[in-house]
Amino acid sequence: MQFPLLTTTALLTCLSALVSAAPTATRSVPQVKCSPFHTGTLVAVNSSGTALNAAFEGSINQEGQELLDLGYFGSTAPATSFSFLACTSNYTGWQPTLGVNSRTFYGHLTLSSNQSTCVTASPFPYKAYYTGPVRANCSSADDSSQLAQTWSITEAKYYNPFRIEYQLSFIGKRQSDPATDEKYIFFGEYAAERRESSFVPFIDYASPSSITNNTVYDGAPVLNFRLD
Secondary structure (H helix, E strand, O other): OOOOOOOHHHHHHHHHHHHHHHHOOOOOOOOOEEEEEEEEEEEEEOOOEEEEEOOEEEEOOOOOEHHHHHHHOOOOOOOOEEEEEEEEEOOOOOOOOOOOOOOEEEEEEOOOOOOEEEEEEEEEEOOOOOOEEEEEEEOOOOOOHHHHHHHEEEEEEOOOOOOOEEEEEEOOOOOOOEEEOOOOOOOOOOOEEEEOOOOOOOOOOOOOHHEOOEOOOOOOEEEEEEEH
């Protein structure tokens, strides 16, 4: 029995069909690995030691993002539970530091009731710095998306009387990035400031060069975050 020979055109058509049917290889994005470290009430502390609850209550910025605020239309923010997840990220490169009376980890600050919701820095439009913490979905991709969601938490032990504090800072840079502190380009640990807008005390980020005596150049007080 004889079989007809395939013409060149027919052969190429068959090969093309086989290639089209083959599954395409997808490049997997590395993922950060996170584990629970500490849960507590998120507070913002001013220079006199007064602690104010911080929460998401529906305050919206111009980009439609929900802001972390310290109260809403004359009332104080409710005590809200947040959880810190210690994360390992090759992109950011931050590693835990362990001391005698303190230890520091890096990772995500999330709502305890929904740990897929992260306290995330909102980038300032057209500028290379962040303007304040907002509510956003946590990113598990180990890439530049981690820059807006990476915080540090320092567990510090104090004596006379003995107590343990969990201090939070927003980082905003990779470990290998050089520290810069210019007007519109800032990479490094951010401080927070309290501003008043539409009767809602909200939180903004400020670089160290804009701070003098715990006050930002525009008169806003500087705040530090804790998980109590």
